[in-house]
Amino acid sequence: MKYLVLAEKPSVAKELARVLGANTKQKSWFEGPKYVVTWALGHLVELAEPEDYDPKYKTWNLEDLPIVPAKMNLKVIRETSHQYKAIAQLCKRPDIGELIIATDAGREGELVARWIMELVRWNKPFKRLWISSQTDKAIREGFDKLKPGREYDRLYASAVCRAEADWLIGLNVTRALTSKYNAQLAAGRVQTPTLAMLMDREREIAGFRPVPYWTVTADFGGFQALWRKDDRHDGRLYDKAEAESLAARVKGKPAAVDQVRTVERSEPQPLAYDLTELQRDANKRLGFSAKQTSNVLQRLYEQHKLVTYPRTDSRYLTSDMAPTFKSRLESIATGPYVTLARSLLRKPLAVTKRIVDDSKVSDHHAIIPTEQFVQLGALSPEERRLYDLIVRRFIALFYAPSRYDETSLVIRAGEDRFYAKGYVQKEAGWKEVYGGAQAIAGEAGDDEDDWDEGKESADDGAAGGRGSSHMKAQPLPELKAGQPLNIKGCRTGDHQTKPPARLTEASLLAGMEKHNLGTPATRADIIEKLLHTDTIERQQNRLFPTGKGKQLIELVADDLRSPGLTAEWELELERIAKGKGDPKAFIAEIRSRTASLVAEVKSNEKEYKPHNLTHTKCPDCGQKMMETKGKRGKMLVCPNRECGFRRAAEPALSGKRCPQCHKRMEIHDGKAGKYAQCRSCNVIEKLEGQGPGGGKANRRQQAQLAKQFSDNVSLGSSLGDALKAALERGDND
Structure with missing residues (x-):
């Protein structure tokens, strides 16, 4: 057998x-x-x-x-x-x-x-x-x-439910929208609420109104401090005159240290990567799209065998893996990782609950290097950079926490108080793996790329405590309470509150994860689908809805654009995979919801107007054509689905001139063959029996034609010269 x-x-x-x-x-x-x-x-x-x-x-x-x-x-x-x-x-x-x-x-x-x-x-x-x-x-x-196949029947049932749900909702709602509005409008169980999150951020940006405010900063020679009304105040003053008056009031006034507080803080090493966190980090640090990260990671896993299974949602490792940690470190102890890995191999590894936790691993553990020997020179630049993220994160797991002293100062100048903070690194710990360059903030990275903090950091802080962000961390001298200080100068800072930042792929992935939209394996494809359907755009690593996307989100039912409903479905799919959910009940709910979603599209009285219409008319049905972006550049597409005509947005020019405006006409391919069209007047003339290039004979053909007429046809010299001149004009115009 x-x-x-x-x-x-x-x-x-x-x-x-x-x-x-x-x-x-x-x-x-x-x-x-x-x-x-x-x-x-x-x-x-x-x-x-x-x-x-x-x-x-x-x-x-x-x-x-x-x-x-x-x-x-x-x-x-x-x-x-x-x-x-x-x-x-x-x-x-x-x-x-x-x-x-x-x-x-x-x-x-x-x-x-x-x-x-x-x-x-x-x-x-x-x-x-x-x-x-x-x-x-x-x-x-x-x-x-090998495991008995029947142990995975529940996983199969969950997969079938997911596939049927996407078919029922995505296909029906997409057909309903497309049929009703005669436009290519796609909707889906996960992609629509994802678009809704981008649209919500867009509305926040559109509705934002900047508010001017001022801060007052005192210079104490070796350091600076920010004025605040009290401990809970953020340092903002919304009256310019008040800020200038305050600066004048304290200038030259004697000051003294009121409070000095030093606290030792410890920052633990970041957790190992799951797929979503790796995609976010690669987007922030390397500029990779989520799909690009998935593709490169798959090659590292499948082709080079250097990393573990990519499509995981866990950031922890299992206890049975602990004996392999040293052999994995030995395998990656090459190139820039030699010193970092070997310093760990000289002593027992610190394996804590932050690294190994069986209760937090379901199907697959976190993404870490394998025991396969690595040849860094065999990797492409993309593979090398992504592998570097994974290796350094793995090494950092076994380094000590980063420790630093945080010193807070309160300085009094009469009735006014100034605040300052300083940091002194005591032990780099895991930050040594990154050259000590990472900010004190640690693994979270840039705040505006975190879903929950994107709005706060981008708008420079709602009232409540981010005003101190105007003061950067700085070295502070040794100071004692009661010690006198001199104010060397005092200045006002002119600021404005800022709108929330548009989402990056990193922050969108964080939002999808927070709202349980999709799975680590599918989120990148959802983003790519939205980009491919011209529903969202990517500009300089930022994502925002197109005119099409803004209208589409208004045409779908509230239920479908709600992250909450999709999150409920995803949780139920997880329950089915674990044997706790009912597949039949889930599909029955999806079928019922499909009918209501289609009914809502049918009864909707809103209109859809293509945002990218041009003045160029379709040669087959006469409708104004839309300009879209494709893999081969911009395309002009007829919005009439039954027509379906499309062509490149920048057509070639013919030698034929418009009989009305005398501009050169464009060459197009239609169902009846080539034709010339004037972009300005929309005059159309059929091209018959013309050579390549849209009715303009090439130089060799022109020369042969001129010679034929001059040699074989009895023409007056003036007529022959006129013909040659006309042919030359046709070639050069």
Whole structure:
């Protein structure tokens, strides 16, 4: 008897086959004495399309919605049907007695395999390979400890519920919006509330009104201090005259130290990375998009085998991994990490609950380096930079907390008080791993990239205590209470409150995580889908809704744009995966909600006006065309879905001139062939029998034509000269 191993990708199948000794290469599988290793190509099977249930659904009609099949069917994806057929034939072989699912160890990976098994009607035993890295050692250990396939039935049920929910809601609402407004408007269970978060921030920015305020800063020679009314005051004065009066009042006045307080503070090392935190950090530090981080990370995991399973939502490690920590440090002790890693290897590692906590790991532990020896020179610049983040975060886990003294001063000048803070680093601890350059704020990084703090830091602090941010941390001299000081100078600072910052991918990911929108594995794709559909834009690492996105969010139902409802669904999917939820009840709720969402679109009386209409008219139906951004640059697209005409936004110019304004006409390709169109007057003339270039003969053709007429046709010299001149003008204009 042989085992059939089903991997998710050809590259993974190749590695599994090598380790398992399946060395005979066939077109669609590898074979050895004990194992036959084959692969999917991502999903080979998908939910059937509406037209598979009834041909009438090929045409999108509002009256046909909602489409809610009594039973959701599966079908083979046509583009990869050859691989499905190969797997189906392998499943029928009499010498294959057991299947081993070796797709990605997660919800989507389980779905890839189970849908194939369902269509081929697999009824023999099956087991599950569940590993967190792709090293030879991990693969061998995984095959030695295969798990019963039925242990993952609940995970499969959760995956099916997620897929059917996205089909029912996304397909129906998208068809309803597109049909009603005759525009390409896409909505979905996760992407719409994500867009709503961006729109909420946009409204905050639009509604913001700056407020001027002033601060007063005193110079004491070696340091500066900020005036505040009392301990709870933020230092802001909203009257310029009052601020100038205060500065004049204390200038030259004797001052004395009123209070000195020094507190030792300890900052623990940052937790290990989960996928979302790594995407956020890579966005802030490296400028990577979430999708870029996912792609690079997948290569580090799958191709180079240098990191553990990427699609994890845990930032902790398990106790059974603790014995491997030193061997992982030995493997990464190369290049810039030699000194950092070897200093840890000389002594027992400090393994605390902050690093290892079995109760906080579900399917997969945090992302850390594997025990695979690393050749840094074999990595691309992108891979090298992302790997650096992961390695330094792993090393930092075993360093001591960072310790520093925080000194707070209160200085009195008459009835006025000035405040100052200073920091003295006592022990760099884990910050040594980063060259000691990280701010005292620690792992959170830039505040404005954190969802909860984005609004506060960007608007320079609501009243309540961020006014002191105008004073930077500074070295302070040794001072004692009662010690006299001289005010060397006093100045007023002119400020304005600032609007909330637009979201970066880092802050949007934080918001999606906070509201439980999507999973670590899907959030990057959601952002990319919004970008691809021209619903949001990215400019200088900031995201904001387009005119299309602003209108779209007003056209969908309140329920669908609410992060709360989607979060409830995600939590229920997690409960189903853990065996605590009811799949039938979940789908029944989704079906009911689908009907109400479609009904709300049908009854909505709001209008949609394309924000990117141009003055160029569609040559087929006459409607004004929209300008969109595509992979090949800007495109002009007809908004009429039934027409569907599109072309490049910058067409070539012909030698033909408009009979009205005499400007050169543009060359276009229409259903009836090439035609010339004047952008200004919209005059259209069909081009027939013209050479390449839209009706303008090339130089060689012109020369031949002129020679033919001059040599073979009896023409008066004046007519021949006129013809040559006309041809030359046509070439040069």
